[in-house]
Amino acid sequence: MEKLLEEFSLGLFFWQTLLFGLLLFLLWKFAWKPILKAVNDREEGIKNALDAADAAKKEMQNVTADSEKLLKEARAERDALLKEARELKEGIVSEAKEQAKVEGDKMIKQAQATIESEKKAAVADIKAQVANLSLEIAEKVIKEELSDKKKQQKLVDDMLGDIKLN
């Protein structure tokens, strides 16, 4: 211990404290601060870059998922549209069919009515012609019959008898 104290030099202690203090200050200010900052910044930069890459990756995944979702939606929409179109088509067709049927029915009815009226007209015509023919025939027959009196009387009697029967 005594030897240590003997060796201790106040001057050297003074210079060491002063110079080291100065060195510490200068290094602190001009070396360690910028060095530590640069290293820190670089580490921060690397971290940020990694984070950014991660985020980009996640975003990419999101985008893929989104596009897939969109695709799915589009497909579904297309299906829906097709289905609707089919339904529409079916609807139109069936409606058209129905309409056609109704129209046809109407036409048939009309035709039937026309036919009926034509038939009636024809029948009436025929009746009239038949009546005319009958009258002419009757006239001829009567003219023949009425050539003699007896025959005339008989005719009248027959006719009268017929009427009673009717």
Added chain:
Amino acid sequence: MRKTFFTRLILVGTLLLAQFTFAKEQEHKTEEHGKDLKTEIKEYISHHLKDSHDFSLFSYTKENGEHKYVGFPLPVILIDDGLKVFSSSKFHHGETVAEVDGNYYKLYHSKIYKTDAEGTITYDEEHHPTNVKPLDFSITKNVVMIIVTGLLMLWLFTSLARSYAKNGGIPTGAGRFFEPIILYIRDDIARPNIGEAKYKKYMPYLLSIFFFIWFLNIFGLTPLGINVTGNIAITFALALMTFLFTNFTGTKDYWGHQFNPLGNTMPWYAKIPLYIILVPIEILGLFIKPFSLLIRLYANMQAGHIVLMSLIGLMFIFKSWIGSPLSFGLAFAISLIEVLVALLQAYIFTMLSALYFGFASEDHHAEGHEEDPELVHL
């Protein structure tokens, strides 16, 4: 791979040179004085371990017996009836008395004493000089090395900082070597010991102290023969800074732990007998921690230098074909170990400083979680 080999070659070369330079010095000294070789070596080692007032690279003896020193003198600054500044060349390496403004000074065992014109030094019974020692604020060899190291660090790390700014945060050149060390100190020393919240405050100090000690330790292994970190005044100053940093940044919890180590685990009347012992121990611990720092660094560096130089000195004692190469090999191996020790001691000093800062800056006193500070003294 080639580069590493080249670096290794340089390292080995430097170490070899260190030993040869030293060896040469030894030889001449012995021849000159004709003293007992062992005493001579012992004196040389103890002289080397001390600070000196001039920067001598090596010395040799001319053919006519004149002792020649190669190096340069350093300014001597004394406070003795005012400021006295003069060149250390006036001492002629302790051989003559320096006369400044009517006062006479003599260098004796690397210390300056005030003497009379003849340079008489009086001794007490234990052979300690009794002459007056003026306050010595000289720019000694160690101070020069501190300045050199400081300038080197400033140049190295400010240029590193600039290169970061220039290259967008990517290290180049020497930065590739130093950045991992800086990051290691941050991620493996400061962060785990101090904690994520507060480590930033201490980082500049930890980095400075680590590189300062490391560089000076490495310089100590060069042929320049510097022993800065093995000087008690230096380690004392460093430990004092750690001590001041620790206690000035201490939180309420830290001081609470010092004066109330058991917390609220038992009633106050039970604490009294315990605290009579515990509190003084805790307070003593405050001083023991930095004291262990200063002694550890001092003793390790001092011991390393002594071992290395003793082994080299053995070469001249053996003077045989077996002994000398053997001690040379040993000295070489120890040199390599010293390179490791240089790094290790810087690491330990930084590590323990960080640990003490960690104690000082803890905020929430976690019972049972905290390590016992007494266990940490390695």
